[in-house]
Amino acid sequence: MNADLARELIIAAAVLVFALVVQFILIPTQIEQAVEYDLASLSPAFFPELATLIIGALSILLILSHIRHLVKATPPEQIDEEPLTLSEELRIGGAMVVSIVYYFVLDYLGFWITNTVGVAVLLMIQDRRRIWRQIIIAAATTLCIYLFFYFVMKVHFPIGKIFK
């Protein structure tokens, strides 16, 4: 079995598992069951269940189509045209980590610190030279955006819980 086909089968299986988890774990626990409802109005769980059922059925069809490719020894439809290199994947992973950390600390550190540090790190992910220049660019960007949004758009950014 070639790597592309194996990857596609794993993706299809993951989608099926997702559908099963939603159907058998999330829907029963995360949709409040109304004590009574008019049958005509449909249950609140009707549309989520319908969507999950369709996702499950489509993932099975996807698995079957990949198995057909396997039997016929033909390549799957999805082929990486320009795969990312390991260093590119790492940089993308780094950018994702920065955005996740940004979200978690925004409330605590406030917009000024979070944004300056976040943008500086993103700039450094791409170019590790001239670190001071990157920090100045990040601080200037933060200042400009803050001023525009605060005074023109009346957007009040979090000042940070630790400063309250």
Added chain:
Amino acid sequence: MTSLIDNLLIGLNILWTWEHLLAIVVGSTLGLIVGTIPGLTATMAVALILPLTFDMDFVTSIMLLVGAYKGGIFGGSITAILLNTPGTPASAATVLDGYTLTKQGKGVKALKMAKYSSCLADFGSDLVLIAVAAPLASVALKFGPPEIAMLIVFSLTIIAGVAGKSILKGLISGTLGLLLATVGLDPIMTTRRFVFDQADLDSGLSLIPVLIGLFALSEVFLQLGRKSKSEADHFAIVHSKDPADNRVSWREFKRSLRTILRGTAIGTGIGIIPGIGTGIASFMSYGQAKRASKYPEKFGAGSLEGIAASESGNSAVVGATFIPLLTLGIPGDIITAVIMGAFLIQGFIPGPLLFKDHADIIYAIFVGFIICDIVYFLIGSVFMKYAAYLSRVPRRLLFPIVFVFCIVGSYAIHHSVFDVGILVAFGIVGFYMQKFGFATAPLLIAFILSPIGETAVRQSLLMSSGSPFIFLKRPISLGFFLLTLITIAGIVRSHFRGKHQPLIKEETK
């Protein structure tokens, strides 16, 4: 006809003062600026301007707001085309071809086509508003829940066209959009669904962070990771020096004219139905343009027709949303609801009596709509010139700044840090979806359409005491049902004949 022209001349006479014209220019400029920034919508521009209008005279205040509305909708297309970052949900369909053209060095050409089609469609929709507002508004009143439900079901057939390389994966993506749209309070019984004890989720996942995450942040991640492989690669936007790549030729415009007219008709039709919106109109127009095109394979690969379809579809909604507002006193969308507030604050009650008691002022506003189209065409031309300077900004500098705009745009809608979390989550989801060959457009279309659809289906069933035949008993809903069947049959037929061409050639990352 004579009385219409007379009324328009009276309106022009009232409007032709420097205050009114300045209001149009200022409103259009502010709308363009706000619409260009990802996450900041035309709604926000209009809502921000509203308090400034309290002390103005009525026509000036309405012109300022209408300018902001039109400019805001058009402004969204600029960053959609140049940075794969739709400024407003209305421009989501524009990224499909616009950004592809930018990557080919034809960003300016794409911007110009967006400008021509937006202004033309807006103008067409305004003419409809002026000429046949009243009879069209009565048709819109015939749209009850069953008709809206079937319209949404028909609109969902667009998903097959934007499914990407694998139709199965596209359908999975679309169905995931349906599922995600159910997060929050159930629209009929207000029971909580998938909220995980988070009060922030009660109102569902906010559209703006989902939209920016799927399209813009996922692209930012990719661009931040990619290494420059050549000198030209240092810049985020490729700029072709060939003059043909920087203008729309008469031939290209003529080829797209039919698409623009179709988009205008679709946008106007959607606009007069209260509560549907610009996003749906642009996707619907895009889907229909692809089906009717002689070159469907070019859609998603940088088709000017694709941009013309999307932009004409969303811009034509603007004038049409005023039809139910002015004739029946029903706001067509959130923005016209805000503008209705301006009417009421100034002591004017929208509705049939407005035409009877203040016809001169209404026609002044109508003339103002047309002048708005001309003004934002001119301001848009200047604005685009400066937007094209983005091509001189190095990629390593531009995308961290776009990242900040994504964050700020998501935060600004509800002043909510939680929305930033939704943005980040959907940025990551969007990146991996595209990496594994799942088109993100179907998810977004279903996410936008299904809340309206679910509410309409369930209201319809309540109306009929649970009988699904209500959808077949009413002529308009039956018409949409038959159209849906015909479209699905066409898709299945072309798929089995091996002729299925996805609307978007989704890139695998």
